[in-house]
Amino acid sequence: MAIELKNKKVLVMGLGLLGGGIATTKWLILHGANVTVTDLRSRGELKDSINKLGAAAKKIIFVLGKHRRADFKTNKIIVVNPAVPRESKYLAIAKKHGARLENEASLFFRYCKNPIIAVTGTRGKTTTVNWILFLLKQKFPKAKLTGNSSDQPLLGILDGLDGKSPVVAELSSWHLELLSQSGRGPEVAVITNIYRDHMNRYRTLVSYASAKANIFKNQKKGDFLILNCRNEWTKFFLKKFSNWRVGSKMLYSSAKTGINEKKFSKISGPHNLENFKAAYLAAKLAGVPVSALRRAAWRLPRIKFREEIVFKSPKLTVVNDTTATSPDGTIAALRRFGKENIILISGGTDKNLEYGGWAKTVKRFVKPENLFLLNGSATKKMIAALEKIGYSKNKKINFYEDLGGILKYTTQVIYEKKEKKTKWMIIFSPGAASFEKFKNEFDRGEKFNLYCKKIFKRR
Numbered sequence: 001m002a003i004e005l006k007n008k009k010v011l012v013m014g015l016g017l018l019g020g021g022i023a024t025t026k027w028l029i030l031h032g033a034n035v036t037v038t039d040l041r042s043r044g045e046l047k048d049s050i051n052k053l054g055a056a057a058k059k060i061i062f063v064l065g066k067h068r069r070a071d072f073k074t075n076k077i078i079v080v081n082p083a084v085p086r087e088s089k090y091l092a093i094a095k096k097h098g099a100r101l102e103n104e105a106s107l108f109f110r111y112c113k114n115p116i117i118a119v120t121g122t123r124g125k126t127t128t129v130n131w132i133l134f135l136l137k138q139k140f141p142k143a144k145l146t147g148n149s150s151d152q153p154l155l156g157i158l159d160g161l162d163g164k165s166p167v168v169a170e171l172s173s174w175h176l177e178l179l180s181q182s183g184r185g186p187e188v189a190v191i192t193n194i195y196r197d198h199m200n201r202y203r204t205l206v207s208y209a210s211a212k213a214n215i216f217k218n219q220k221k222g223d224f225l226i227l228n229c230r231n232e233w234t235k236f237f238l239k240k241f242s243n244w245r246v247g248s249k250m251l252y253s254s255a256k257t258g259i260n261e262k263k264f265s266k267i268s269g270p271h272n273l274e275n276f277k278a279a280y281l282a283a284k285l286a287g288v289p290v291s292a293l294r295r296a297a298w299r300l301p302r303i304k305f306r307e308e309i310v311f312k313s314p315k316l317t318v319v320n321d322t323t324a325t326s327p328d329g330t331i332a333a334l335r336r337f338g339k340e341n342i343i344l345i346s347g348g349t350d351k352n353l354e355y356g357g358w359a360k361t362v363k364r365f366v367k368p369e370n371l372f373l374l375n376g377s378a379t380k381k382m383i384a385a386l387e388k389i390g391y392s393k394n395k396k397i398n399f400y401e402d403l404g405g406i407l408k409y410t411t412q413v414i415y416e417k418k419e420k421k422t423k424w425m426i427i428f429s430p431g432a433a434s435f436e437k438f439k440n441e442f443d444r445g446e447k448f449n450l451y452c453k454k455i456f457k458r459r
Contacts, residue, residue, distance in 0.1 A: 003111050006032030011071050011099075013090070014081030015039045015049050018440060021081045022052050023153035024104045028079070029056040030159070036071055038063040073097045079107070082174050086201070105175035108146075108154040109182035113163040117282050120171045120215050121192030121228075123328055124275040127303045128192055129170040131276060134301055135283035138292040140165045148172050149323075149442075166286050173198060173211040185219035185248070188282050190226045192275065194233035195328040199352035209233055213240045216248060223248035224285050226278055230254070251285075253278040258290065259297045268300075269307070269336040276300070305445040307333055311456050315422075316414060318452055321429035322445030326351070327358035330431035338365045340425035343410050345372045347379035347399060348432030348444075358431055359385035368392040370413065372406045373399040378432035403437075403444075404451045411455060 010033040015021040028035050039046060042065045050057055063071060072078065072094040080091065080103050091101065102110075109116070117132055119125045126149045136143040142162055146152045147170035154169065161167065169186070171179075179185075194209050202208040213236075216225045225241065227234045229252040241250055257280050265273040280293055302308060311318035317340070321333045330346060344366045359382065362371065368391060373379050383397045391397070400406050407426075414424045428448050430441075438444040 003031050008033050008077060009075045010035050010077045010079060011075035011094075012037045012079045012081070013039075013067075014084050015041075015046055016081050016083065017041075017046070017049055019052075020104055020153050022049055023156035024079060024081070024107070025053060025060065026056050027107075027155040027158065029059050033077075035059070036061040036063060036075065038067050038071055040065065040067065069093055072099065075099060077102060079103060080178065082172075086177065100181065101178055102181055103175060103178045104154045105147075105169075105171055106178045106181040108158055108169070109179060109184045109186075112158060112161065112167065114144075114161050114165060114167045115286070116167050116169055116186040117188040117190070117286060118169045118171050118186035118215055119190040119192065119278075119282075120173070120176060120212050121190070122195040122197045122326065123332070124192040124271060124278075125170050125190075126323065127272060127306055128190060128275045128279050129168045130303050131279035131300050132168045132190075132282050134299075135279055135288055135293055135296055136166055136168065136286060138283075138296050139288045140286070143168065146170075148175070171215060173202070173208060176211050176214040179214045180217055183218060185216060185223060187222075188224045188226065188285050189216045189219060189248070190253070190278050190282055191215065191228065191237060192278060193228050193231040194236075195326060196353055197326045197328075197351060200350070206236075209236055210240075213237055216241065216246055217244055219246050219248035221247040225250045226253050226281055227251070228253050228274060228278065230274065251281060253281055255281050257297070258294050264297070269332065271332045271336075305442065307336065310449055311452050313456075316424050316426065316456070318426045318456065319428065320445055320448055320452075321427060322434075322441045322448060324429040324431055325433050325441050326353055327355055327431045330358055330429040331361045333427055333429040334361050334365045337425055337427060341370075341422055342366050343370045343372065343413060343424065343426045345374065345403075345406055345410075345426065345428045346431050347374035347382060348376045348430040348434050349436045350376070350378035350381060351433055353378070353381075353432075355382050355385040355431070356388075358382065359389055359391065362386065363389060363391050368395065368397070371397070372410065373397070374403055374406065374430070374437070375399045375401050376432060376436045382431070403448060404455075407448075407451045407455050 015037050067090050072090045078094045078099050078101050119129045133145045142165040145168045146154050146157050225248050305323045308320045310320045324330050434441050434444040
C-alpha cells in the first residue's frame with residue numbers, strides 16, 4: 001500500500017523518552033505529514049528526545065507541558081504513544097470529531113509489504129521472537145526483528161525492508177489495542193501465554209487478554225495462529241477465534257520438534273521449552289526446513305536480561321533477570337535455579353498485581369536472611385504477602401533503597417561464611433516494574449551489571 005501522508009495533519013500524542021515516539025515522528029515527517037507533537041512533559045524534560053529528532057524538529061509544531069483540545073479537534077490522524085491512557089478525555093474528543101487513532105504498530109501493519117510473524121503474551125515473547133529470528137536466518141538471511149524490546153522500532157525499520165523477507169514483530173498489549181485500524185493481521189501470530197500483568201492499565205484480566213486477542217482478529221485464510229495448549233487462557237482465545245470467524249488456521253505450540261526436549265528443558269528451563277516450541281513452529285510455517293531447525297536448536301542465542309548469567313566463579317553465579325516485571329517471571333527463575341543456595345534481589349513498582357504465589361515460591365526456595373528487597377510500591381505488597389504466610393517467623397522483613405548497596409551487602413553473606421565450599425547464586429529478579437528508580441527494566445538491568453563488575457571483579 002502506498003504511504004499517503006503528504007500534507008496530512010497528524011498529531012503525535014506523547015513523544016516520550018525511550019525512542020519509539022522519536023522514530024514514529026521522524027517517519028511521519030519523512031513521508032510529508034504536517035506534524036504536531038503534544039506531550040505533558042516540559043521542553044526541558046524532553047530535551048534529549050527533541051535533540052534526537054535532529055533536522056526533523058524544525059518541521060514540527062511542539063505543544064509541551066499541556067494538551068490543547070483544539071489539536072484533537074482539527075488533526076484527522078492521532079498517533080498515540082504507550083503512556084497515553086485508553087480512557088484519555090482527549091482521545092474521546094478526537095474520536096468525536098472523526099479522527100483516526102493509530103499507533104506505531106497499526107501504521108507498521110498498514111504499510112509493511114513483508115510477511116509478518118507477530119508475537120505477544122505476558123511472558124517469553126522476547127525470547128521467542130529472538131529465537132524465531134535465529135531460526136528464520138537459516139533460510140532467510142535478510143529477516144528482521146522489530147518491536148517491543150528490540151532496539152529497532154517498528155517504523156524505524158519500515159522503509160529499509162526488502163518487501164520479501166519475513167519480519168518478526170514483538171507486540172505489547174498496548175500495540176495491539178489499535179491494530180485493527182490497519183486492516184491487516186500477521187501471516188503467523190503467536191500468543192505465548194497470559195498471566196496477570198498490567199493491571200494498572202486494564203481493569204480486568206479479561207480486558208488485558210482481549211487486547212492480546214487483537215493479534216489474530218484480522219487474519220485471513222492462509223494465515224496461522226499459534227497458541228500455548230498449556231496456558232489456561234487458550235480456551236478464551238479459541239472462543240474469540242470462533243466468534244470472530246477468523247480465516248486463519250489455529251495450531252498448538254505443543255507440536256513435536258524432533259529434538260531431545262528433556263535435555264533442552266534441563267538446560268534452558270521448562271518455560272523456555274514452551275518458547276522454543278512456538279519459535280520452531282513459527283519458523284517451520286515460514287518455510288524453514290525441519291532439518292535446519294533441529295540443527296539450530298542447540299545453537300540458540302542466550303537473551304540479554306532473561307535469566308542471563310552475568311558473572312560466574314567457583315563460588316558464585318550471578319543471574320540478571322531484570323525483565324521479570326511480574327511475579328510469574330520470578331517464580332519461573334526460582335523454579336529453574338532452585339537447587340543452589342539462593343540470594344534473591346527483588347522488588348519495584350506495582351502494576352496492581354498479586355503476590356501470593358510469589359511469596360509461597362520465595363518461602364520454598366529462599367531463606368529469610370537471603371532475601372533483599374529494593375524499595376517500591378510493589379515491594380510493600382511483597383512484604384505483606386510474605387508476612388501473611390509467616391515467612392520470617394515474625395521478624396521484620398527489611399528493604400533497601402539502593403541496588404548497589406544491596407549487592408555490596410550480599411558479598412558479606414557469601415564471602416564471610418565459614419563453609420568455603422558452599423556454592424551461591426544471586427538472582428536479580430524484581431517481579432515488578434522499575435519506574436520509581438529507573439527509566440525502565442533495561443536501564444535497571446544495565447545498572448545491575450555495572451554494579452556487578454565493580455563489586456565482583458576482584459573476587
